[in-house]
Amino acid sequence: xxxxxxxxxxxxxxxxxxxxxxxxxxxxxxxxxxxxxxxxxxxxxxxxxxxxxxxxxxxxxxxxxxxxxxxxxxxxxxxxxxxxxxxxxxxxxxxxxxxxxxxxxxxxxxxxxxxxxxxxxxxxxxxxxxxxxxxx
Amino acid sequence: xxxxxxxxxxxxxxxxxxxxxxxxxxxxxxxxxxxxxxxxxxxxxxxxxxxxxxxxxxxxxxxxxxxxxxxxxxxxxxxxxxxxxxxxxxxxxxxxxxxxxxxxxxxxxxxxxxxxxxxxxxxxxxxxxxxxxxxxxxxxxxxxxxxxxxxxxxxxxxxxxxxxxxxxxxxxxxxxxxxxxxxxxxxxxxxxxxxxxxxxxxxxxxxxxxxxxxxxxxxxxxxxxxxxxxxxxxxxxxxxxxxxxxxxxxxxxxxxxxxxxxxxxxxxxxxxxxxxxxxxxxxxxxxx
Numbered sequence: 001x002x003x004x005x006x007x008x009x010x011x012x013x014x015x016x017x018x019x020x021x022x023x024x025x026x027x028x029x030x031x032x033x034x035x036x037x038x039x040x041x042x043x044x045x046x047x048x049x050x051x052x053x054x055x056x057x058x059x060x061x062x063x064x065x066x067x068x069x070x071x072x073x074x075x076x077x078x079x080x081x082x083x084x085x086x087x088x089x090x091x092x093x094x095x096x097x098x099x100x101x102x103x104x105x106x107x108x109x110x111x112x113x114x115x116x117x118x119x120x121x122x123x124x125x126x127x128x129x130x131x132x133x134x135x136x
Numbered sequence: 137x138x139x140x141x142x143x144x145x146x147x148x149x150x151x152x153x154x155x156x157x158x159x160x161x162x163x164x165x166x167x168x169x170x171x172x173x174x175x176x177x178x179x180x181x182x183x184x185x186x187x188x189x190x191x192x193x194x195x196x197x198x199x200x201x202x203x204x205x206x207x208x209x210x211x212x213x214x215x216x217x218x219x220x221x222x223x224x225x226x227x228x229x230x231x232x233x234x235x236x237x238x239x240x241x242x243x244x245x246x247x248x249x250x251x252x253x254x255x256x257x258x259x260x261x262x263x264x265x266x267x268x269x270x271x272x273x274x275x276x277x278x279x280x281x282x283x284x285x286x287x288x289x290x291x292x293x294x295x296x297x298x299x300x301x302x303x304x305x306x307x308x309x310x311x312x313x314x315x316x317x318x319x320x321x322x323x324x325x326x327x328x329x330x331x332x333x334x335x336x337x338x339x340x341x342x343x344x345x346x347x348x349x350x351x352x353x354x355x356x357x358x359x360x361x362x363x364x365x366x367x368x369x370x371x372x373x374x375x376x377x378x379x380x381x382x383x384x385x386x387x388x389x390x391x392x393x394x395x396x397x398x399x400x401x402x403x404x405x406x407x408x409x410x411x412x413x414x415x416x417x418x419x420x421x422x423x424x
């Protein structure tokens with residue numbers, strides 16, 4: 001299977017850079033599988049899972065907290081606010097974060113607090129979902 | 137007489153020495169913090185470049201592209217985000233950025249625009265606490281442990297206000313670390329998004345989902361968060377660099393003072409010995 005270059009970048013670091021066979025992202029319109037020579041494509045990504053098929057055929061899943069994907073025929077870049085491999089997710093921390101988000105949501109004074117709490121909750125839930133995920 | 141003078145000099149040397157120990161320690165702390173901060177500032181660059189590149193492409197390739205974030209509104213306030221340090225003792229670091237921001241505030245107010253402020257760093261919130269300008273938010277003690285979520289939280293807040301039509305202009309005032317020896321206070325326009333290349337009429341081959349505008353607008357909070365993250369991290373690195381330099385100078389000055397005082401002390405000691413000798417000799421002479 002032909003391969004292409006994938007980069008996953010967060011403001012804090014370059015999370016992943018390498019050759020891959022396939023990557024699946026969850027866009028607002030649904031799951032999108034990207035293979036080599038995909039048409040040029042740009043989409044915003046809400047919090048969700050990312051599945052990568054490496055050059056050697058192994059598969060890895062990561063949790064992505066909001067971002068965007070930019071596809072060119074030979075190169076795909078994913079911009080993420082934060083991203084972790086499924087096996088590296090700190091489940092206790094994610095659970096605490098979920099509780100905190102729910103509390104914030106209940107106590108929110110205005111729409112903006114509510115929106116922030118909602119996004120935080122989605123990130124926490126996404127982490128929890130992805131950590132137990134074997135496949136999409 | 138000479139004895140009392142010697143004691144006073146000795147005391148001064150002791151006091152300068154202990155000050156020097158403090159400045160030396162602060163210099164070392166600042167240089168180790170600077171190393172980490174510099175790394176962090178450099179790591180943020182690829183993300184931001186790619187984000188900006190993507191946004192430029194969307195704006196330039198999509199036919200009939202139109203977004204509220206690229207055009208200057210007639211009415212609405214100007215939001216200035218001023219970033220300074222959480223502590224002083226960093227030479228002119230805090231003052232320089234305030235000078236730049238204050239000038240801009242006067243300029244905008246002369247144009248009849250309402251100015252609101254957001255401050256990052258304790259020194260900035262202290263500086264503007266007296267000002268009559270409306271403070272939208274203060275973010276103290278966030279710079280050292282700056283995360284993307286803090287930046288995103290600030291960004292969402294700003295986008296929310298913009299979407300409701302309260303804001304026309306967003307500018308960031310920060311300090312750019314040109315090199316560890318030179319830092320420069322800067323002003324950056326964030327909204328309307330500047331310098332996006334436009335070449336209308338070129339049909340794009342890129343597929344945008346759901347639409348170019350939707351992609352562009354959904355990137356705005358990230359773009360804003362990216363800028364805030366980068367500038368906060370850059371400012372923090374500059375603060376450490378400025379403090380390291382200020383403390384290095386202070387340490388050098390203290391060393392100079394100690395050398396000077398030691399010389400004086402030795403002279404006073406010599407003088408007292410000479411005087412004692414003269415007294416003994418003249419005493420012995422008188423006996424004869």
